[in-house]
Amino acid sequence: MKRFREEGRTVIFISHDLSEVIELTDTITILRDGEYIDTVDSDKVTEDDLKRLMVGRELKGHYYRTDYGEPISDEVVLTVEGLTVSGVFEDVSFKLHKGEILGIGGLSDCGMHELGKAIFGASENRRGTVALANGTRINSIRDALLNNMAYTSKDRDNESVVVFETIRNNICLPSVDKLAERGVLRHKKLDRFAREFAEMIQVKMTDVNQFVSSLSGGNKQKVVLARWLGKDFDIIVLDSPTRGIDVKVKADIYTLMYELKKKGKSIIMISEEIQELMGMSDRILIMKDGRINGEILRSPDLSEEDFIAKMV
Structure with missing residues (x-):
């Protein structure tokens, strides 16, 4: 992809991997429910910014569990x-x-x-x-x-x-x-x-x-x-x-x-x-x-x- 860009070619890259999208692209267009939401510069956004645009609301961090130290059942x-x-x-x-x-x-x-x-x-x-x-x-x-x-x-x-x-x-x-x-x-x-x-x-x-x-x-x-x-x-x-x-x-x-x-x-x-x-x-x-x-x-x-x- 980088070589294509250096040769003057254009690449449209579609992915759910947000870190990869930010790393490999120049601009990012966000769609939600089949509709255009926004186009942003890749070097000016974070993963949390993209999540908010994709979901339509604030989605902080990695949305995983936040509990630690809970014992596992013996059963x-x-x-x-x-x-x-x-x-x-x-x-x-x-x-x-x-x-x-x-x-x-x-x-x-x-x-x-x-x-x-x-x-x-x-x-x-x-x-x-x-x-x-x-x-x-x-x-x-x-x-x-x-x-x-x-x-x-x-x-x-x-x-x-x-x-x-x-x-x-x-x-x-x-x-x-x-x-x-x-x-x-x-x-x-x-x-x-x-x-x-x-x-x-x-x-x-x-x-x-x-x-x-x-x-x-x-x-x-x-x-x-x-x-x-x-x-x-x-x-x-x-x-x-x-x-x-x-x-x-x-x-x-x-x-x-x-x-x-x-x-x-x-x-x-x-x-x-x-x-x-x-x-x-x-x-x-x-x-x-x-x-x-x-x-x-x-x-x-x-x-x-x-x-x-x-x-x-």
């Missing part, structure tokens, strides 16, 4: 022992506690994304055990669903939503058993159910019969989360929950995660973003070359160097 809700998918990751073991946000981080090819699928019972040739507190083993997606586990994939469009279906049908899909009356699904009941959870998480839509394919990336992600809120999970695996979405939706998702934590829900958050891991997790497992290479506890004194040393 274990999920135990992973010796989990292995040959050629991807090996001998992964850990415990997830009630009301805990457990971060799992590393470089993109460290095996953490496949680990999320394996925990949810969605991997072939998996060895090792994933067990709930009562001893129930999670060996398949069906086992996970029957035991109030949820999962959102990094590949949102192909694995987390049915893009050419309606918002209503996507939100209702995991809950059809409880929505059915004597084996019959009634449109009005489905509409009410979908509307309740879409509005709860503030999906921007015309109505619940709008197709998911017409939504922005952030609103698709909200639909993914709304369907699991309707299912009322106890444990959720969030793989890259804010990947490719704007700063306002990120803030909404972080707020939702913290509210779920306070309600006693347990979250495994897989992320390639160090700031996200530091800002939202109670505890972070770092993976390198398919193995856990360290554990880091939540602290205001953490730096990116603490993570990089264990990732690379």
Whole structure:
């Protein structure tokens, strides 16, 4: 990009990465909800300035959690022992506690994304055990669903939503058993159910019969989360929950995660973003070359160097 500029060419660079936008550009044009907001000089703005313009209100700092020093519950809700998918990751073991946000981080090819699928019972040739507190083993997606586990994939469009279906049908899909009356699904009941959870998480839509394919990336992600809120999970695996979405939706998702934590829900958050891991997790497992290479506890004194040393 810099070479193109030096050659007299023009580059239009579109990104949600605010630090990258400021570093690499000369001017920045901000859009919000499909409308032009402003154009500013890159060397005269901060990330907080851009957040305010993008969101339409003051959004200070990194909008992460601000609590530190809160003890993690002793109650274990999920135990992973010796989990292995040959050629991807090996001998992964850990415990997830009630009301805990457990971060799992590393470089993109460290095996953490496949680990999320394996925990949810969605991997072939998996060895090792994933067990709930009562001893129930999670060996398949069906086992996970029957035991109030949820999962959102990094590949949102192909694995987390049915893009050419309606918002209503996507939100209702995991809950059809409880929505059915004597084996019959009634449109009005489905509409009410979908509307309740879409509005709860503030999906921007015309109505619940709008197709998911017409939504922005952030609103698709909200639909993914709304369907699991309707299912009322106890444990959720969030793989890259804010990947490719704007700063306002990120803030909404972080707020939702913290509210779920306070309600006693347990979250495994897989992320390639160090700031996200530091800002939202109670505890972070770092993976390198398919193995856990360290554990880091939540602290205001953490730096990116603490993570990089264990990732690379």
